[in-house]
Amino acid sequence: MIEVENLTKSYGPKVALQDVSFAAGRGEILGLLGPNGAGKSTTMRILTGYFPPTSGSARVAGYDVVEDSIEVRRRIGYMPENAPLYTDMTVRAYMDFVGRVKEVQRRQDSVDWAMDAARVDHVADTIIGRLSKGYRQRVGLAQALLGDPEVLILDEPTAGLDPNQIIETRQLIKELGGDRTIILSTHILPEVSAVCSKVVIINRGKVVAVDTPEALTRQLTGSDRLTVTVRGPQAEIEKRLARVPGVIDVATRPAPKGVVVVDVDTRPGNDVREKVAAEIVGAGWGLQELRAQSLSLEDIFLQLTTDENELEGYRAAEPGPVHIDESEPTEAAGKVGAVTK
């Protein structure tokens, strides 16, 4: 449905995008993830036909975004960052205008459906300029839904919404994803794992990773990891678990009350949980906990978009959940984003 090949965009001497390639099929929800200035909005603007790339190509629903721009625009619903709207119009009048420009069939029904889906039907007769930022964001989403487009391109769709609205909007996006292709950009890392089936991480204009959130974790660690808590002799546990087929490495560390915590690294996709459990129980040790562990998306994002020194500095300073701040980019924010807990 969407094919992007070697997309490059320069603003004068500054290269905003460099050789970006990815694809998204029907029904896929693809998340563009990256710090401020990474090139997410530039990618989206090229896909919507707002401006052409310097080189490379992009096709949406089989149409080239430069050669068949109007055909592409007929098939997409786009919500730019901050949802710019005509503030002197009522929501209904604005939706009617968009419906007319898009030549939507059964316009009135489509307007009602889109307003209902974006939950702005109860403010239909309110002038947009009098709506809160959250409602304007939803009107922006409603206009993107008009005409039930095959492809939805949403630039930070949850920015400015309150927590309840964020949950509702994520749910709506997931529901819409059924037979549509959705590309959304976000700073909020958990949003990607909550909504997206595929993630493209962009940093400084380059794609640094494309995969599912789960596969990214596996690729990055090169293995799956089990963490096992066992009551028994440390050396013996380490020795016997290392012999379990599929296990690459075993590391143990003692815990209070004769308990040992064991990190068991296995080959990717090789589920050894039952074998490890059987080995422990067979030896007569007390198995207290066994859980598969994966890197969080935050860890992946930091590893891919940060160099080693920055990463160490960040980890020492701020362990905990990560949210990339949307405020003015600072030098630090440009690299890893401002960190808030």
Place this chain on the structure above:
Amino acid sequence: MKRLTSGTVAIAAMARKELYSYLMSPMAYVVTAVFLLINGFIFFLILSSGFPEPNLRPLLPTTAFLLLLVLPVLTMRLLAEEKSTGTMELLMTFPITDTQVIVGKFLATLAVYCLMLVPTLAYVFILKAFGNSEWGPLFTAYLGLILFGATVISIGMLSSSFARSQIVAAVIGIGALLMLWVLGSAGSVLGPRLGAVLSYLSVNEHLNNFLQGVIDLKDVVFYLSMTVGALFLTIRVFESARWRA
């Protein structure tokens, strides 16, 4: 044929939206009120001083000058506002061409301008009721005013396409139109040949024949070509935002 129909629908949608914006905002009403007030006062003064001839010729040069000042206020927001609020990005990703956007906005403004002129028809009825005016010169005067207004609107739109600020757009528009106005007086200073060329470019000079009841093809072609030329440049400037982005 389908493409033509589709294009017409898009232009109509754009024009309808702009008309809505004009009618919902106070600006169009304020501009109309100021225009009618000043124009009506001048008409009253001319009537009071004993109307020299039973047509609109004594009034309309002043009306035209007034329009040079008020129409750019009407057009200043058309593209500058789209740029400053960011709505241009969304507009440019709708399935509508840049030409359709500009033509739609132009037609809406022309319609508002024609509505502005409607109350001035009262002058016509007064002249008919109290004098022996002929319909011909009155009709050509309004035809001239509409063509003149179309040119002024298109130049106002061009100036709006250059700026992000509405005030700057209005100042550029009024400045450019006043420049075109004074070109007519350049002949006496710059010599007959260059003066004739500059006089030809003056937007007001071509109104004179219409006021005298004469429809000269040369004047019609001038206004139409100026309008189309300014709209063409506006489209190019609007379009260039894609390449400059």
